[in-house]
Amino acid sequence: MSGAPAVRVSIESSCERQVQEVSLDGLETYAPPLSMSQNLAKLAQRIDFGQSSDEDEDGPERDSREQWSKPEAEEDEGMVKFQPSLWPWDSVRNNLRSSLTEMCVLHDVLSVLKDKKYMTLDPVSQDPSVGKTPQVFQLLSKKKSLATAAQLLLRGAEKLTKSVVENQEQRRQRDFNSELLRLRSQWKLRKVGDKILGDLSYRSAGSMFPHHGTFEVIKNTDLDLDKKIPDDYCPLNVQIPSELEGSAYIKVSIQKQSPDIGDLGTVNLFRRQAKAKPGSQMWHLKLEAAQNVLLCKEIFAQLSREAVQIKSQIPHIVVKNQIISQPFPGLQLSISLCHSTGEKKNQRASPDKSKPDDHLYVLEHNLHQLIREFHKQTLSSVVMPHPASAPFSHKRLRMAGPMAYDKAEISSLQQSEGLLEKIIKQAKHIFLRSRTARTIDSLASRIEDPQIQAHWSNINDVYESSVKVLITSQGYEQICKSIQLQLNIGVEQIRVVHRDGRVITLSHQEQELQDFLLSQMSQHQVHAVQQLAKVMGWHVLSFSNHVGLGPIESIGNASAITVASPNGEYAISVRNGPESGCKVLVQFPRSQAKELPKSDVVQDGKWTHLRGPYKEVHWGRMEGRNFVYKMELLMAALTPCP
Amino acid sequence: MGVTCVCQVPVSEGKSVQQTVDILHKKLEQLGAVKQGNFWVDCETYHATGNATGQPSKLLYVMHNSETPLSCMALFEGGPGLSADANFDVLMVKLKSHFQNAKGHKVESRGVRYRYCDFLVKIGTVAMSSSARGISVEVEYCACVIPGDCWNLMKEFMQSFLGSNTPELPTVFTSKAEGLSVPVDCMDTMSQYLELFGRVRKQQVLPGSGVR
Numbered sequence: 058m059s060g061a062p063a064v065r066v067s068i069e070s071s072c073e074r075q076v077q078e079v080s081l082d083g084l085e086t087y088a089p090p091l092s093m094s095q096n097l098a099k100l101a102q103r104i105d106f107g108q109s110s111d112e113d114e115d116g117p118e119r120d121s122r123e124q125w126s127k128p129e130a131e132e133d134e135g136m137v138k139f140q141p142s143l144w145p146w147d148s149v150r151n152n153l154r155s156s157l158t159e160m161c162v163l164h165d166v167l168s169v170l171k172d173k174k175y176m177t178l179d180p181v182s183q184d185p186s187v188g189k190t191p192q193v194f195q196l197l198s199k200k201k202s203l204a205t206a207a208q209l210l211l212r213g214a215e216k217l218t219k220s221v222v223e224n225q226e227q228r229r230q231r232d233f234n235s236e237l238l239r240l241r242s243q244w245k246l247r248k249v250g251d252k253i254l255g256d257l258s259y260r261s262a263g264s265m266f267p268h269h270g271t272f273e274v275i276k277n278t279d280l281d282l283d284k285k286i287p288d289d290y291c292p293l294n295v296q297i298p299s300e301l302e303g304s305a306y307i308k309v310s311i312q313k314q315s316p317d318i319g320d321l322g323t324v325n326l327f328r329r330q331a332k333a334k335p336g337s338q339m340w341h342l343k344l345e346a347a348q349n350v351l352l353c354k355e356i357f358a359q360l361s362r363e364a365v366q367i368k369s370q371i372p373h374i375v376v377k378n379q380i381i382s383q384p385f386p387g388l389q390l391s392i393s394l395c396h397s398t399g400e401k402k403n404q405r406a407s408p409d410k411s412k413p414d415d416h417l418y419v420l421e422h423n424l425h426q427l428i429r430e431f432h433k434q435t436l437s438s439v440v441m442p443h444p445a446s447a448p449f450s451h452k453r454l455r456m457a458g459p460m461a462y463d464k465a466e467i468s469s470l471q472q473s474e475g476l477l478e479k480i481i482k483q484a485k486h487i488f489l490r491s492r493t494a495r496t497i498d499s500l501a502s503r504i505e506d507p508q509i510q511a512h513w514s515n516i517n518d519v520y521e522s523s524v525k526v527l528i529t530s531q532g533y534e535q536i537c538k539s540i541q542l543q544l545n546i547g548v549e550q551i552r553v554v555h556r557d558g559r560v561i562t563l564s565h566q567e568q569e570l571q572d573f574l575l576s577q578m579s580q581h582q583v584h585a586v587q588q589l590a591k592v593m594g595w596h597v598l599s600f601s602n603h604v605g606l607g608p609i610e611s612i613g614n615a616s617a618i619t620v621a622s623p624n625g626e627y628a629i630s631v632r633n634g635p636e637s638g639c640k641v642l643v644q645f646p647r648s649q650a651k652e653l654p655k656s657d658v659v660q661d662g663k664w665t666h667l668r669g670p671y672k673e674v675h676w677g678r679m680e681g682r683n684f685v686y687k688m689e690l691l692m693a694a695l696t697p698c699p
Numbered sequence: 700m701g702v703t704c705v706c707q708v709p710v711s712e713g714k715s716v717q718q719t720v721d722i723l724h725k726k727l728e729q730l731g732a733v734k735q736g737n738f739w740v741d742c743e744t745y746h747a748t749g750n751a752t753g754q755p756s757k758l759l760y761v762m763h764n765s766e767t768p769l770s771c772m773a774l775f776e777g778g779p780g781l782s783a784d785a786n787f788d789v790l791m792v793k794l795k796s797h798f799q800n801a802k803g804h805k806v807e808s809r810g811v812r813y814r815y816c817d818f819l820v821k822i823g824t825v826a827m828s829s830s831a832r833g834i835s836v837e838v839e840y841c842a843c844v845i846p847g848d849c850w851n852l853m854k855e856f857m858q859s860f861l862g863s864n865t866p867e868l869p870t871v872f873t874s875k876a877e878g879l880s881v882p883v884d885c886m887d888t889m890s891q892y893l894e895l896f897g898r899v900r901k902q903q904v905l906p907g908s909g910v911r
Contacts, residue, residue, distance in 0.1 A: 446784075446786055454769075455784075457767075457769040457770065457784075458769045458770045458771065458782070458783055458784030458785055458786075458787075459770070459782055459783055459784060460770075460782070461700075461767040461770045461772070461782045461884075461885035462767060462769065462770070463700055463766050463767055464766065464768065466700075467768070467769065
């Protein structure tokens with residue numbers, strides 16, 4: 058330390074007060090000085106408690122320190138050893154000295170390392186005998202340290218696996234309460250005493266069915282903890298009323314009237330399996346099935362009540378689980394409630410097996426829709442809320458008394474039709490429509506010459522459908538399109554609107570429609586000749602849709618037409634009837650006739666150019682694939698080339 | 700609801716009530732009217748009690764009409780009237796202390812209802828305690844609600860089967876302040892019936908009418 062040029066150490070007392078702010082004109086604002094306690098706290102924070110107190114301090118200093126610390130005991134909890142300020146810079150000097158020492162040492166080491174003039178660095182030779190530890194000991198120590206590390210890791214891993222297993226367990230075991238929450242989000246539950254009851258009826262949706270529809274939620278405790286938990290385990294189970302168990306559906310079918318009424322009321326075969334949606338719980342399936350059974354029972358109860366109460370011309374028969382009514386003579390509509398509890402497989406034999414697709418699904422769906430509409434009506438704002446004295450009906454009806462409505466007004470407000478009537482009307486319409494389609498199709502396949510085309514309308518009503526029927530000849534569609542019929546199929550009648558404006562009402566009889574179409578087809582042929590004559594340049598001499606001559610047709614009337622060639626030499630007469638077929642006669646000029654009756658009156662030669670006798674054409678032997686084609690050929694043959 | 704005219708047809712000489720009614724039926728059927736069920740109109744009398752002075756208590760008449768099956772009409776003679784729900788009868792039972800039912804005074808008219816295009820003709824036998832007292836004929840023209848517009852037509856129609864018994868324009872229409880161009884009300888019909896029943900009540904019992 059001596060000999061080196063003296064290092065001037067300038068000591069400046071640190072700023073007692075900190076500069077808080079320097080204003081723009083250079084004026085410094087100092088932070089206010091700390092109070093005694095604040096100062097003490099600040100110093101206390103700077104003391105490093107990890108370091109041991111100064112070793113080379115003498116005893117008296119320590120004593121004086123202790124003396125000093127005693128009066129300080131009130132300010133300070135006796136945790137801090139406060140150095141007595143005999144000389145305020147003592148610690149500073151000591152620190153500086155020690156740092157200087159360190160710096161010199163460092164400088165020496167670095168110079169030794171760098172210059173290598175007087176001293177060099179030499180590695181410390183390892184004395185194998187001195188520093189050698191026995192291998193066994195090394196092994197043991199390594200083993201021990203590894204074991205400690207391994208134990209730590211294992212402990213951590215154990216914790217992790219335990220938490221993963223717990224999660225899995227939780228997911229599968231699913232708490233009863235969380236399952237109950239899921240159940241409550243979809244079904245109505247209430248707590249009665251210590252039981253949890255639920256409501257699966259449609260009463261809150263407006264139904265008036267007197268069934269209570271309550272189910273009970275019970276805890277599933279038959280879990281065997283030793284065995285593996287099954288996949289579909291559910292801690293919750295529902296108990297539904299025994300009469301709603303199993304599944305049900307309403308079967309609506311139309312059959313030919315069975316001659317014997319002996320086997321009415323048999324339980325129909327249950328054939329549908331409920332499709333289990335993936336992810337849905339067993340209780341959900343059970344409850345949904347029970348609700349469906351309840352709805353089917355309600356529908357059937359309503360239908361049977363109406364069947365008994367409503368007077369109709371042909372009374373409806375209600376037998377056990379079937380309602381049978383007659384929409385049309387010879388036809389039978391049966392609505393039956395098929396309820397199977399799923400356990401028993403009895404009563405497999407059923408007469409319905411022969412017609413598997415007898416069931417009209419559309420009507421079953423419509424029944425469900427109608428009953429739901431009926432529910433909605435009881436809840437609509439038109440009915441609810443209602444005063445206590447008024448009956449459950451349309452709100453305008455409550456004014457019927459005071460406003461003295463007469464019967465016409467009352468009936469216009471009231472629901473005139475019940476469920477059964479509606480469904481019977483729908484069934485009638487469906488049947489009529491299918492029969493009409495069958496008639497048209499059978500005619501189309503049977504008769505080739507005028508072709509019959511049916512264009513069914515896409516948009517239908519439950520009570521009305523329409524079809525456009527066109528009768529055309531193949532190859533001459535543009536020319537012969539005068540027969541176009543629009544059929545409006547209603548509930549009991551078919552209304553036909555002809556292109557020429559006639560409106561004809563046909564009954565539900567199949568034969569009427571068939572006869573009508575046949576007569577239209579025969580008329581079409583004659584109309585076709587008329588149109589063809591226009592095209593070919595022939596003149597129409599006479600045309601009649603309903604001729605009064607010739608044999609009487611049993612279906613419709615025969616039509617006839619006479620056309621003359623452009624030069625007037627030939628004439629063709631056609632008579633076409635639905636039954637009698639077509640008859641074509643050609644009139645030749647007198648000059649071509651073989652046997653001319655000799656007459657005294659007509660002697661001039663010019664009269665031989667007039668048309669004379671008729672000759673029938675063997676129509677069956679004519680060439681041509683249809684009537685109009687043959688006619689065209691005939692006309693062409695009779696028109697000589699110029 | 701159309702313009703109605705209620706009149707009383709006197710019993711023909713030498714014939715009973717039933718026979719006169721049958722004659723009228725036949726005339727209507729010859730005209731081409733179609734029978735459309737039955738009708739009834741009845742009237743009950745209530746005395747207002749609790750009258751301190753010796754004045755005759757006002758009579759309240761409660762009437763029902765099968766044409767308005769859900770209503771009940773209550774009126775004072777020549778005075779105001781109201782039409783209410785069928786629960787009014789129950790209300791009258793509750794008001795027993797204020798209105799007492801005069802049970803013997805119940806009058807009703809029952810009979811057949813005919814329909815002839817827009818006309819509804821109801822021929823009824825007026826009976827009081829099951830003894831026939833007279834015949835009531837109600838003609839309703841459903842197509843019009845203003846009496847002034849259709850009275851002539853109705854009169855002509857009534858002449859065709861009632862002959863000389865055709866009534867004049869009912870006083871309910873003429874006594875209205877606004878005249879004949881005011882739409883009719885169900886109360887007009889009931890007032891006419893009330894007048895008729897009152898007349899029948901005052902009449903003496905017909906000889907030989909008996910229990911029908």
